Amino acid sequence: xxxxxxxxxxxxxxxxxxxxxxxxxxxxxxxxxxxxxxxxxxxxxxxxxxxxxxxxxxxxxxxxxxxxxxxxxxxxxxxxxxxxxxxxxxxxxxxxxxxxxxxxxxxxxxxxxxxxxxxxxxxxxxxxxxxxxxxxxxxxxxxxxxxxxxxxxxx
Numbered sequence: 724x725x726x727x728x729x730x731x732x733x734x735x736x737x738x739x740x741x742x743x744x745x746x747x748x749x750x751x752x753x754x755x756x757x758x759x760x761x762x763x764x765x766x767x768x769x770x771x772x773x774x775x776x777x778x779x780x781x782x783x784x785x786x787x788x789x790x791x792x793x794x795x796x797x798x799x800x801x802x803x804x805x806x807x808x809x810x811x812x813x814x815x816x817x818x819x820x821x822x823x824x825x826x827x828x829x830x831x832x833x834x835x836x837x838x839x840x841x842x843x844x845x846x847x848x849x850x851x852x853x854x855x856x857x858x859x860x861x862x863x864x865x866x867x868x869x870x871x872x873x874x875x876x877x878x
Contacts, residue, residue, distance in 0.1 A: 769865070777858045784852055791849040798841035806834035 750758070810830040817826030 773858065773861060776861055777855060780855045780858050784854065787852045788849075791845065791852060794848050795845040798845045802838045802841045805837050809837070810834055 810833070813833060814823075814826050814830045817829055820826075
């Protein structure tokens with residue numbers, strides 16, 4: 724899968740053959756409308772590239788998160804089933820030898836150990852999900868001029 728790349732300045736998406744100004748003299752002689760068209764085209768290209776990068780990363784990380792979620796769900800259901808049947812069997816076995824309350828406590832401790840083991844396996848797998856690192860890094864390189872400034876703009 725190819726990942727969109729972000730160049731710097733006029734190098735990315737800039738084509739002098741397309742009539743866009745590229746020297747100081749041409750910029751001075753260009754109309755404001757032409758300059759605004761070039762800026763909006765560049766911003767549009769940048770936003771499209773960022774969205775495509777985010778989509779690619781979400782697909783990639785979504786597979787990892789889905790696997791971890793499936794393992795958490797399977798661990799939960801498996802832990803429940805094991806706890807249920809082991810609880811019943813051990814409780815019945817121990818009830819013949821000791822007080823029923825003590826037998827129930829022993830069964831609860833066994834259930835806790837099984838649940839802790841399944842949880843630790845699921846947690847280990849979930850740590851491989853890393854988020855949208857490339858998109859975050861790429862967005863950090865957007866020039867400050869394009870970021871909103873909450874304290875207001877002075878003219």
